[in-house]
Amino acid sequence: MPFVIRPWSELAQSYNGTILLGNGASIAVSSRFAYRSLLECVRQRESLAEDARRLFDFFETEDFELILRIVWQASNVNKFLQIEDARTHEAYVSVRDCLIQAVRDVHPEHHEVSGQLPCIYDFLKRFDTVISLNYDLIVYWVMTYGLDIPDRHKFKDCFLGRGVFAEDWQRLRAPYGGEQSSTLVFYPHGSLVLCRNRVEQEHKIHIRGAGLLESILDRWRSEEVVPLFVSEGTYKQKVNSIQNSFYLSTVYREVLTEPRESLVILGWGMGEHDVHLLKRMAGTGIQRVAVSVFKRNQAYCCRATQLIKDNLGQDVRIEFFDSESPGSWNNPLGNQ
Known part of the structure; x- marks a missing residue:
């Protein structure tokens, strides 16, 4: 018997807790x-130097952030100890520049997606928690779009x-100022807007609006920071990267384990690595x-049902909705 796939509008009123993107x-x-x-994008361009390619093989990973951080730290140590080692720095520059070019290749500019932000804003503001597995800037741009909306809702x-993560983040759920409601946003795998400096301090890059993407890439080129996101890797590799970051491990330990009655999953393939x-x-x-x-995929419904019940319990009620349905x-709500 096929799984029933409903329009989002038929389920929306029952779901206002957590959404995972x-x-x-x-x-x-x-x-x-x-x-x-x-890494596949870079390999297609054949722009990664031999030393850098060997680093990915040696550490058995496809995670750009991990390799970039390793060679960046090694280069900084050599510089501080006045060890002449141009080869390490050249490897760092190669990985960094390839990452910058890969991000440029795959990430749209603000003006290319700005027309979709109002719909996404209206959709996300119904939830009290957004958990985005994506390191791109879509959700961040939605948040900045909301700063100009006089509806007394706040994304946080x-x-x-100064861009430092609040250890007592739970208190931010309470409205303050003129707020009537709020949504907390978290990135379990990091984000392009997050970075860490030479002493492993983590913070957010603050630039509002259309110039954010280029500002982020400029910060990377400065050699003062490296990005904080987990781009690829197996389950074990991702968990190891998460445990090596204060922010990521806090989200993993505290946010994901928060009490919740409902969960919406949108656009997640539910691969074994996640x-x-x-x-x-x-x-x-x-x-x-x-x-x-997406496209009423019954095989996906079957796989999702099995994974959810195996991990969240056999008694969990599972409902499916059309990802392209209005709202x-x-x-857009008027898209029939």
């Missing part, structure tokens, strides 16, 4: 995000003042899960 959400905004991996990523996220949500009280389905993500 996967890469399919970004692909719906721009097809440029439909790439296999950043819990990075305060199943640790569902495992962390086990025991949080989830009673019902709504899952988006869902970037689809």
Whole structure:
């Protein structure tokens, strides 16, 4: 018997807690995000130096952030100890420049997606928690778009003042000032807007509006910071990277394990390399899960049902909705 796939409007009133966004959400905004991996993009360009390619093989990873951080730290140590080693710095520059070019190749500019931000804003503001697995700037641009909307709703990523993450992030759920409601946003795998400096301090890059992407790439070129995001890797590699970051490990330990009754999953393929996220949500009280389905894919419904029940419990109610239905993500309400 086929799975029933409903319009989002039939489920919306029952789901206002947590939403988890996967890469399919970004692909719906721009097809440029439909790439296999950043490293694959670079390999196609054949622009990565031999030393840099060997580093990926030696550490058995496709995670650009990890390799960039390793050679950046090694280069900084050599510089501080006045060790002449141009080869390490050249490897760092090669990895960094290839990462910058890969991001430029796959990431759209603000003006290319700005027309979709109002729909996404209206969709996301119904949730009290957004968990985005994507390191791109879509959700961040939605947040900055909301700064100009006089609806007394506030998106908060819990990075305060000088861009430092609030350890007591839970207090930010309470409205303050003229707010009537709020949504907290988290990035379990990091984001382009996040970085760390030479002494492993983590912060957010603050530039509002259309110039953010280029400002981020400029910060990378400065050699003062490296990006904080987990781009690729196996389940074990991702968990190791998460544990090496204060922000990522806080999201993993505290945010994912928060009590919640409902969960919406949109654009997430539920691959084995990300199943640790569902495992962390086990025991949080989830009673019902709504899952988006692209092109009414029944095989995906079957796989999603099995993974959710295996990790969240056999009694969890699972419902499916059409990812392209009116009001869902970037689809206008009037789109019939």
